[in-house]
Amino acid sequence: MDYIGLAAELKAALAHYSQGDQAQTGIDERQAMEAFLNALDVARAQFHGFDYAGALGADTAKRLLVLPAALNQILDGAREAEDAEIGTKRFLDAVAALVKAFKLASGTPEASAHAAEVAFFVAVRSGLEKVDAAGGRGRSGSPDFAIEQLVNRAVASTEVVDILEACGFDRPDISVLSDEFLLEIQGMQHRNLAVEALKKLLNGEIASRTRTNVVQQEAFSHRLQVAVARYHNRSLDALQVIQELIAIAKDLRAQPKDDLTEEERAFYDALAKNESAVEVMGNQELRIIAAELVATVRQNAGVHWWTRDNIRSRMRVAVKKILRKHGWPPDLEAEAVQTVIRQAEAIAQNLV
Numbered sequence: 001m002d003y004i005g006l007a008a009e010l011k012a013a014l015a016h017y018s019q020g021d022q023a024q025t026g027i028d029e030r031q032a033m034e035a036f037l038n039a040l041d042v043a044r045a046q047f048h049g050f051d052y053a054g055a056l057g058a059d060t061a062k063r064l065l066v067l068p069a070a071l072n073q074i075l076d077g078a079r080e081a082e083d084a085e086i087g088t089k090r091f092l093d094a095v096a097a098l099v100k101a102f103k104l105a106s107g108t109p110e111a112s113a114h115a116a117e118v119a120f121f122v123a124v125r126s127g128l129e130k131v132d133a134a135g136g137r138g139r140s141g142s143p144d145f146a147i148e149q150l151v152n153r154a155v156a157s158t159e160v161v162d163i164l165e166a167c168g169f170d171r172p173d174i175s176v177l178s179d180e181f182l183l184e185i186q187g188m189q190h191r192n193l194a195v196e197a198l199k200k201l202l203n204g205e206i207a208s209r210t211r212t213n214v215v216q217q218e219a220f221s222h223r224l225q226v227a228v229a230r231y232h233n234r235s236l237d238a239l240q241v242i243q244e245l246i247a248i249a250k251d252l253r254a255q256p257k258d259d260l261t262e263e264e265r266a267f268y269d270a271l272a273k274n275e276s277a278v279e280v281m282g283n284q285e286l287r288i289i290a291a292e293l294v295a296t297v298r299q300n301a302g303v304h305w306w307t308r309d310n311i312r313s314r315m316r317v318a319v320k321k322i323l324r325k326h327g328w329p330p331d332l333e334a335e336a337v338q339t340v341i342r343q344a345e346a347i348a349q350n351l352v
Contacts, residue, residue: 032101032104032108033105033111035104038101039097039101039102040114043121046074046090046091046094047073052120055070055120063123068193070120071128072190072191074088074128075128075193076192079192079232091128095121095122095124095125099122102114102115182246182250185242185246186243191242194238194242195228195238195245198246199228202224203224205249205252211346212266212350213343214266215270220252223248227244228241263347266347268287268290270342271286271328273339276329277328277329280330289323289328293319294347296319296322296344297344299318315348319340319341319344
């Protein structure tokens with residue numbers, strides 16, 4: 001089977017070798033088939049006690065009924081491991097080995113008979129990666145990704161689908177973090193999958209909503225990491241961690257009720273992170289400093305400021321000058337100053 005149009009080039013290359021050499025270039029079909037069946041058994045073992053027969057050779061609607069439960073099965077098994085990420089990696093590695101073995105044996109009728117099952121395992125792996133259950137391990141740059149593309153063309157029996165849509169979400173988008181959405185995800189049947197989906201969506205929402213506020217981004221990201229870690233070490237069950245993630249989502253959605261601009265609020269949070277500054281200087285003076293810092297950043301951030309060291313240095317000097325003028329921080333903590341510098345750079349980067 002000429003997957004990617006290389007048959008002609010391969011034939012021309014082999015012409016340079018003797019008949020004896022050419023005979024040794026092939027792979028013994030029996031060995032290839034044996035390797036494939038072994039890899040298939042390993043992949044099947046990941047679904048011990050789970051019936052996925054309904055996903056094989058069925059229409060799309062029926063496959064979508066099985067896929068969420070299959071993902072939940074893998075996530076549940078991974079959570080029972082000492083390290084949840086290692087447990088998930090075990091399945092991903094098993095599918096990668098199966099895909100490679102299928103590629104080698106796909107010319108045999110015996111391997112072709114299992115094409116739909118291979119495609120099912122590939123679809124489950126794709127679903128795990130969609131909800132980021134693989135710990136952020138992307139496929140696009142790995143050798144396995146190219147191989148999976150070959151298998152997808154050869155099998156063509158299980159579509160790669162959006163896992164949230166498969167779970168019943170018409171709009172897997174929490175940009176508004178509506179109460180309706182959070183209630184819906186809390187009521188999902190497959191709770192392990194709900195945890196992974198909500199974790200991924202929250203990660204994106206935190207990055208989007210706090211892109212110019214380094215203190216809030218670090219605070220929300222830390223809360224999310226702690227909650228997920230407690231879930232993976234079984235301090236929380238699936239329902240409890242979903243409730244914690246929903247609480248994070250609601251806090252993220254809440255907007256402070258004051259007259260500060262988004263940029264002033266970001267600087268205020270950076271200044272107020274130093275507790276002694278709040279106690280000694282008070283909120284009003286911190287608001288004044290924040291407004292001055294915003295004006296300074298706008299004045300010093302040029303079009304190419306991020307790539308020009310002299311402009312970046314000038315802005316840092318200007319920021320430190322304002323802080324010294326107001327006597328901030330009162331405890332002279334160097335790390336507090338660096339937090340404000342990072343905040344200034346985040347805002348400047350967003351301006352260009």
